[in-house]
Amino acid sequence: MALMDLPRPGQIAVKNIGPFDLGRLARLHRGCFEDGWSRSDIAHLLSLPGGFGLIARCFDRGFSAIDGLRGVGFAICRVVRDESELLSIGVLQSWRHRGVAGTLLEASMVRAHQAGADAMFLEVAVDNVAAQSLYERYNFKRVGTRLDYYHRPDGRKISAYTMKASLHGPRSLPGQS
């Protein structure tokens, strides 16, 4: 790696999820959700036509990986013809409020648009105010409500909003001109 390419503190690097990332991704998912998805759940989603995943990595001085980059967040999406869906997004608790989810969401929208989608849909629990704020910031609008959509591990059922964003001309990825 050239000196110029060394990661900097605060930098958020986004890369495609490959087969060697499945274990890391399942650990990240478990770190973000009470009912985390297994490695095989994730492998199944990514193997569906149009499925893709992104992982966000941040420089962590104490991390022993050769490049010092730690996986801190992820997004999993699917593109079907001219529509796409954000299936899951999460950032580890200690790495939140640094723009990681925003970077992942923007990269997902650009990638889905490049794959032919004109719109992105998602579901978000009605009590997940943090995620709703994130999505609104990226121009997602509420287009419906699904009653009792999520079944929480404690047995509660929670409704979800369906949100939609147009992908016509999404902003370019951070760092790209």
Ligand SMILES: CC(C)(COP(=O)(O)OP(=O)(O)OC[C@H]1O[C@@H](n2cnc3c(N)ncnc32)[C@H](O)[C@@H]1OP(=O)(O)O)[C@@H](O)C(=O)NCCC(=O)NCCS
């Ligand atoms: C929702 C989540 C992905 C946000 O991750 P993050 O990396 O902290 O988000 P970012 O730092 O990129 O924030 C981008 C914007 O989202 C909104 N936002 C993020 N966290 C927020 C919070 N706790 N309260 C209110 N708004 C919030 C803000 O508008 C923020 O912009 P700002 O920092 O300029 O105010 C993270 O809290 C998470 O992983 N939660 C658990 C998993 C989850 O709920 N996933 C979504 C399922 S639908």
